[in-house]
Amino acid sequence: MSALTVDGRDGAARTGRLRTAHGEVRTPAFMPVGTHATVKSLDPDEVRACGADIVLCNAYHLALRPGVDLIERAGGLHSFMGWQGPILTDSGGFQLVSLSRVTAVDEDAATFVSPYDGTRLRVSPEDAVGLQARLGGDIVMCLDQPVAWGSDATTALAATARTHRWAARCREVHPGGDRLLFGICQGGFDASARAASARKIASLDFDGIAVGGLSVGEPVDLMEAMTATSVAELPDDRPRYFMGLGTDNELLAMVALGIDMFDCVAPTRLARTGAAMTPDGRLVLRRAAFRDDLRPLVEGCPCPACRRFSRAYLRHLFAAGEILGHRLLSLHNVAHLSALMAGARNAIGRGGFESFRATTEARLRGADASGSELDDSVSPPYASPPAGSAQIPGTLGRRG
Ligand SMILES: [Zn+2]
Known part of the structure; x- marks a missing residue:
C-alpha cells in the first residue's frame, strides 16, 4: 500500500498526504534543508510554525560530522536535533557531483574525502541505506550517481546504469516497515534515457521516487521537458520528489507536472x-x-x-x-x-x-x-558560485 493518499487532482497536479512514522506531510510540500541537522538559525518549533511539515537532513555531512555513532546514541536525529516531525535524509549522491574533486566512484561504492579533516568515507549503496536508518530518517534515499550539466552522453548513460544497479542493491537491504525508501531516477538530458530510467526505478517498487540530476544549470524548458518525460513513467500512487528547486515559478511548474515534494537551501541562503x-x-x-x-x-x-x-x-x-x-x-x-x-x-x-x-x-x-x-543580482551564491565553491555552476546549491 502506498504511503501517499491523493485527495485531489487538477490536471496532472495533485494534492494529498504522505504518511511517515513521525506524522503526515501535506503535499505538494516544500522541505526546508537542514544540512547539518539544523535549518540554519531556526529553532525546530519555528520551522514548524513557518508551515513546514518535514525537513531534509544530509546523511553525508552528518556522517562526517558529528558522526552517526553519536547521533544514534542520542536516540536518532529526531531527538538529537529536537524536531519531532518527519525527516528525509539525503544519501550523498548529489555530493558526488557537487564535490567531485574530493569524491571517487567505483562499482562497489562512492568514496568521499571530508572537507573538515581529510578523512575518507567510503559508502556503498548498502551503507547509504544503513547509515540513514541509523540516523533515523523517516524517508531514506538510495545512493545514486548524478552527472553534471554538460557531461557527454556516454558518461550520463554509464552513471544512469550504475544508479540502477545501486538502486537494486539499496532495495535489497532495505527492511521495509514504516521507514520509507525512495528510489532516484536519472537519465541525463536524453528523453529516451530519462524515460528508461524512470521505468527501471519504477519497476523496483520503491515507496516514492525522486527525479534526480535536474536543476543543475540546464535551461528551464529542458528541465521541464525532462521532468515531464520522467513523471510519465512513474506510478501514479507513489510520491514524486524533485530534488533541489526553490523559486516560485519553478515550483509551480513542477507541481503542474505532478511533482509532490521539493527541497532547496534557497530560503535560508x-x-x-x-x-x-x-x-x-x-x-x-x-x-x-x-x-x-x-x-x-x-x-x-x-x-x-x-x-x-x-x-x-x-x-x-x-x-x-x-x-x-x-x-x-x-x-x-x-x-x-x-x-x-x-x-x-x-x-x-x-x-x-x-x-x-x-x-x-x-x-x-x-x-x-x-x-x-x-533583484536577482544581489546574491552571488545564487547566480554564480564564488571561486572555489563546490557547487555546480548555475545551481541553487541545493545541498549546501
Ligand atoms: Zn513574512
Whole structure:
C-alpha cells in the first residue's frame, strides 16, 4: 500500500498526504534543508510554525560530522536535533557531483574525502541505506550517481546504469516497515534515457521516487521537458520528489507536472544575503530604498518578521550586522515557500490550480517589469558560485 493518499487532482497536479512514522506531510510540500541537522538559525518549533511539515537532513555531512555513532546514541536525529516531525535524509549522491574533486566512484561504492579533516568515507549503496536508518530518517534515499550539466552522453548513460544497479542493491537491504525508501531516477538530458530510467526505478517498487540530476544549470524548458518525460513513467500512487528547486515559478511548474515534494537551501541562503522572497519577487533589504520603509516585508504574511517588524528595521539589522536579521528573513522565506505550497494545495483541491499559477506568475512578472523591487543580482551564491565553491555552476546549491 502506498504511503501517499491523493485527495485531489487538477490536471496532472495533485494534492494529498504522505504518511511517515513521525506524522503526515501535506503535499505538494516544500522541505526546508537542514544540512547539518539544523535549518540554519531556526529553532525546530519555528520551522514548524513557518508551515513546514518535514525537513531534509544530509546523511553525508552528518556522517562526517558529528558522526552517526553519536547521533544514534542520542536516540536518532529526531531527538538529537529536537524536531519531532518527519525527516528525509539525503544519501550523498548529489555530493558526488557537487564535490567531485574530493569524491571517487567505483562499482562497489562512492568514496568521499571530508572537507573538515581529510578523512575518507567510503559508502556503498548498502551503507547509504544503513547509515540513514541509523540516523533515523523517516524517508531514506538510495545512493545514486548524478552527472553534471554538460557531461557527454556516454558518461550520463554509464552513471544512469550504475544508479540502477545501486538502486537494486539499496532495495535489497532495505527492511521495509514504516521507514520509507525512495528510489532516484536519472537519465541525463536524453528523453529516451530519462524515460528508461524512470521505468527501471519504477519497476523496483520503491515507496516514492525522486527525479534526480535536474536543476543543475540546464535551461528551464529542458528541465521541464525532462521532468515531464520522467513523471510519465512513474506510478501514479507513489510520491514524486524533485530534488533541489526553490523559486516560485519553478515550483509551480513542477507541481503542474505532478511533482509532490521539493527541497532547496534557497530560503535560508537568501536570508543570509539579506534577500526576502515575496509574491512580488525578491526584496533586497540592503538597498537604500528601504531605509525609511516602515511597511512590513509582505502585508498579511503571518510570519514573525512581517507581523512585528518593518522593512526599515530589517534593513537596519543587516546594516548593523545583527544576526536577528538573518533569523527573521529565514523565518519569512521558509514561511513564504510553505505558503506557496499551501496555496497550491488549496487551488488543486478546488480545481483552480492553473488560475492560481497564472496569478502568481503574473504578479512576479509585474514586479519584474516595474523593475522596482525584484533583484536577482544581489546574491552571488545564487547566480554564480564564488571561486572555489563546490557547487555546480548555475545551481541553487541545493545541498549546501
Ligand atoms: Zn513574512
